[in-house]
Amino acid sequence: MANRIDEIDATILELLQERGRMKRSAVAEVVGLSVSAVSERMRKLEDRGVLESYHAVVDPKRLHFDITAIIRVSVDGSEHYPAFVEQASSMDEVLELHSITGDGSHVMKVRTKNTTTLERFLSRVQGISGVSSTSTSIVLSTFKETRALPTEPMDLFEYDEDDA
Amino acid sequence: MANRIDEIDATILELLQERGRMKRSAVAEVVGLSVSAVSERMRKLEDRGVLESYHAVVDPKRLHFDITAIIRVSVDGSEHYPAFVEQASSMDEVLELHSITGDGSHVMKVRTKNTTTLERFLSRVQGISGVSSTSTSIVLSTFKETRALPTEPMDLFEYDEDDA
DNA sequence: GCTGAAAAGCGGCTGGC
DNA sequence: GCCAGCCGCTTTTCAGC
Numbered sequence: 001m002a003n004r005i006d007e008i009d010a011t012i013l014e015l016l017q018e019r020g021r022m023k024r025s026a027v028a029e030v031v032g033l034s035v036s037a038v039s040e041r042m043r044k045l046e047d048r049g050v051l052e053s054y055h056a057v058v059d060p061k062r063l064h065f066d067i068t069a070i071i072r073v074s075v076d077g078s079e080h081y082p083a084f085v086e087q088a089s090s091m092d093e094v095l096e097l098h099s100i101t102g103d104g105s106h107v108m109k110v111r112t113k114n115t116t117t118l119e120r121f122l123s124r125v126q127g128i129s130g131v132s133s134t135s136t137s138i139v140l141s142t143f144k145e146t147r148a149l150p151t152e153p154m155d156l157f158e159y160d161e162d163d164a
Numbered sequence: 165m166a167n168r169i170d171e172i173d174a175t176i177l178e179l180l181q182e183r184g185r186m187k188r189s190a191v192a193e194v195v196g197l198s199v200s201a202v203s204e205r206m207r208k209l210e211d212r213g214v215l216e217s218y219h220a221v222v223d224p225k226r227l228h229f230d231i232t233a234i235i236r237v238s239v240d241g242s243e244h245y246p247a248f249v250e251q252a253s254s255m256d257e258v259l260e261l262h263s264i265t266g267d268g269s270h271v272m273k274v275r276t277k278n279t280t281t282l283e284r285f286l287s288r289v290q291g292i293s294g295v296s297s298t299s300t301s302i303v304l305s306t307f308k309e310t311r312a313l314p315t316e317p318m319d320l321f322e323y324d325e326d327d328a
Numbered sequence: 329g330c331t332g333a334a335a336a337g338c339g340g341c342t343g344g345c
Numbered sequence: 346g347c348c349a350g351c352c353g354c355t356t357t358t359c360a361g362c
Contacts, residue, residue, distance in 0.1 A: 054184030
């Protein structure tokens with residue numbers, strides 16, 4: 001029942017979080033196993049849902065996405081939440097959307113090209129029904145931005161996909 | 165001087181943001197070019213710094229990272245900023261660190277395993293010199309979490325790496 | 329900047345431990 | 346769970362347009 005991430009799995013996860021297109025042969029060399037052993041471990045990590053996905057990251061500045069903002073949104077009445085979440089999630093500018101404790105009901109991370117497009121975006125958000133206020137913080141500098149989690153040997157437990 | 169992302173480059177970026185380990189041959193099939201043409205475009209996008217990196221994403225829940233928090237930090241006196249940024253960036257729990265406008269001087273996205281580890285993390289942050297207050301919002305649900313930017317044909321301009 | 333072909337490298341599979 | 350070997354597929358390189 002309780003599956004396990006051992007030292008080697010932890011290293012594989014670390015390598016792939018850092019270099020998502022790393023070749024199996026290169027991984028094998030680092031961890032000191034054969035390519036087929038690494039392949040099987042990667043396949044199992046994917047099957048178990050530990051390795052969730054792989055993505056390329058594009059440099060926002062090169063594509064002229066010069067504004068990053070953290071926006072707190074207050075949605076009044078939880079009956080408005082589902083429609084708000086659906087509409088906000090579908091907007092390309094919204095990179096992250098979470099419901100939170102504390103001031104406001106939701107927080108979003110947003111990227112747009114400039115202040116004009118940000119302003120238009122904010123208007124659209126404020127137009128969603130239930131949204132009573134927004135509070136925008138513009139990002140001045142980004143010092144760290146990753147999704148990499150620290151990995152160490154540990155037990156895993158079965159986990160129902162539908163809960164995710 | 166002004167380089168360009170055409171329709172095909174935009175499609176390649178879109179595909180790779182979505183599926184970071186997609187094979188060149190599969191990309192070639194979608195965009196209707198030969199494998200070598202796609203390879204060369206990918207290489208150039210990497211060289212130009214548009215394709216910045218590739219990463220695997222690990223499911224935090226499977227690794228028992230059950231707490232995500234957005235923490236606003238007030239660092240008093242900008243002379244404390246560099247040391248704060250350096251120390252905070254080096255913490256594994258910190259996935260994102262930005263300086264911002266508005267309340268507080270910085271905001272962090274943090275993942276920890278449970279409330280106990282979150283509490284210990286907050287103590288450490290509050291112990292960094294210059295930190296006068298923190299305000300923590302716990303994430304209840306995450307509805308969207310990506311770094312994918314919308315891609316469309318556009319001109320690129322030269323860009324000094326050192327500015328990044 | 330693209331194609332197509334040849335050579336090299338990689339990944340999936342099987343059998344054995 | 347791991348390894349080695351085989352074989353098909355993918356990637357790289359290069360000549361030619």
